[in-house]
Amino acid sequence: MLTKRIIPCLDIKEGRTVKGVNFEQIRDAGDPVELATIYANEGADELVFLDITATNERRKTLSELVNKIAHHINIPFTVGGGISSIEDVQFLLKNGADKISINTSAFKNPILIDQLAMEFGTQCVVLAIDTKQESDGNWYVYLNGGRVKTNTLCIDWAKEAVGRGAGEILLTSMNNDGTKKGFALDITHQLSTQLSVPVIASGGAGTMQDFADVFNTAKADAALAASIFHFKEIAVPSLKQFLLNKGIPIRI
Amino acid sequence: MKTVIIQYNAGNIQSVLFALERIGVEAIVTDDEEQILQADKVIFPGVGEASTAMQYLKQRKLDQLIIQLKQPVLGICLGMQLMCKFSEENNTQCLGIFDEQVAKFKPVEEQLKIPQIGWNNIYDLQSNLFKGIENNAYCYFVHGYFATKGKHTIASTDYGIAYSSALHKDNFYGVQFHPEKSALVGEQILKNFIEL
Numbered sequence: 001m002l003t004k005r006i007i008p009c010l011d012i013k014e015g016r017t018v019k020g021v022n023f024e025q026i027r028d029a030g031d032p033v034e035l036a037t038i039y040a041n042e043g044a045d046e047l048v049f050l051d052i053t054a055t056n057e058r059r060k061t062l063s064e065l066v067n068k069i070a071h072h073i074n075i076p077f078t079v080g081g082g083i084s085s086i087e088d089v090q091f092l093l094k095n096g097a098d099k100i101s102i103n104t105s106a107f108k109n110p111i112l113i114d115q116l117a118m119e120f121g122t123q124c125v126v127l128a129i130d131t132k133q134e135s136d137g138n139w140y141v142y143l144n145g146g147r148v149k150t151n152t153l154c155i156d157w158a159k160e161a162v163g164r165g166a167g168e169i170l171l172t173s174m175n176n177d178g179t180k181k182g183f184a185l186d187i188t189h190q191l192s193t194q195l196s197v198p199v200i201a202s203g204g205a206g207t208m209q210d211f212a213d214v215f216n217t218a219k220a221d222a223a224l225a226a227s228i229f230h231f232k233e234i235a236v237p238s239l240k241q242f243l244l245n246k247g248i249p250i251r252i
Numbered sequence: 253m254k255t256v257i258i259q260y261n262a263g264n265i266q267s268v269l270f271a272l273e274r275i276g277v278e279a280i281v282t283d284d285e286e287q288i289l290q291a292d293k294v295i296f297p298g299v300g301e302a303s304t305a306m307q308y309l310k311q312r313k314l315d316q317l318i319i320q321l322k323q324p325v326l327g328i329c330l331g332m333q334l335m336c337k338f339s340e341e342n343n344t345q346c347l348g349i350f351d352e353q354v355a356k357f358k359p360v361e362e363q364l365k366i367p368q369i370g371w372n373n374i375y376d377l378q379s380n381l382f383k384g385i386e387n388n389a390y391c392y393f394v395h396g397y398f399a400t401k402g403k404h405t406i407a408s409t410d411y412g413i414a415y416s417s418a419l420h421k422d423n424f425y426g427v428q429f430h431p432e433k434s435a436l437v438g439e440q441i442l443k444n445f446i447e448l
Contacts (some may be wrong), residue, residue, distance in 0.1 A: 075392070
């Protein structure tokens with residue numbers, strides 16, 4: 001039986017792991033290759049690396065890191081952050097990334113999704129969406145790491161992206177991210193049940209029960225978290241055992 | 253021991269190379285006929301679309317080369333599908349090593365996402381390729397098309413339907429999952445192939 005995936009996410013800045021709370025206040029959480037190897041050995045199903053470096057050396061630093069990660073870990077991993085062209089993607093895949101994730105660049109230039117899907121296959125195109133529920137009750141797409149609001153509904157953009165060839169959706173709720181109060185169940189459920197591709201829920205994980213809820217109630221295919229894993233508040237093996245005991249299909 | 257990975261327009265060549273490195277196997281990536289013929293083990297990787305891949309192989313006459321290989325050959329993912337007779341993916345005539353056909357997953361129930369992405373069990377393991385691998389072990393899959401079950405099936409997996417997650421005929425082996433991304437289970441299967 002296909003299992004639900006647990007995905008630790010590593011935010012990378014200049015080659016180191018960091019995690020922001022509500023997209024700000026960065027704390028150092030260690031060496032990415034070391035952390036990645038630990039997660040892989042502990043039974044993480046996949047890993048995501050989001051690069052937030054904004055220097056000219058970016059592509060070089062990141063591709064070196066990706067190459068090192070690919071040598072060391074034996075599970076799939078996705079790389080995202082600042083990817084805006086076919087060349088960027090070629091560089092990362094050539095260095096051993098399995099998938100790439102795109103966000104703002106895809107929203108501003110949606111044809112990029114078609115091009116990447118055509119060139120590399122839909123299986124390696126993950127569309128990341130940062131979304132926020134406004135006072136009108138609707139979930140809107142935000143860009144540039146959550147700094148820029150758009151008037152597009154999250155569900156509309158997700159559907160369009162899947163139509164263009166996005167193979168997975170990585171959905172981050174800005175209302176929940178960093179709060180440790182649980183995933184955004186309603187918008188995750190909407191996307192999981194209305195899209196034909198897998199949905200990775202992100203933002204808000206605080207307890208093991210939060211993961212059970214996002215799989216059982218919101219029907220997510222995978223759940224992503226960062227700080228609770230980095231700061232050892234929840235260990236991957238005990239989380240997976242907990243979920244398995246709840247009857248959720250999990251790889252042990 | 254010389255291990256060759258066939259170079260063509262497939263997406264996962266680098267990952268296969270790195271995985272072999274992790275188990276201490278040096279491999280070369282090439283599309284040179286002589287090098288491939290002389291190898292002790294040949295790996296035929298694959299991520300992508302069937303008709304484009306077949307066209308690429310034909311242009312370089314790699315299709316003729318692969319079917320006449322006598323040493324152990326391991327097709328991975330699309331590589332395995334291309335070793336079958338026919339794929340529904342753009343109605344492609346494939347290499348015809350295995351009689352099994354490649355069909356598209358149909359969403360039999362609402363929750364079935366296509367492609368299948370993630371970890372699933374392999375069971376009814378019937379080959380030395382799976383030496384030391386437990387029944388129902390988890391492997392990593394990414395695919396929208398599957399090989400039907402048939403006389404060459406040596407492992408099965410369920411996703412809406414029971415299908416062939418591995419095939420074997422003579423010196424030819426194929427796995428639908430990605431051993432290069434399937435943690436320790438995958439590394440053991442790659443080791444087993446190298447030791448065949």
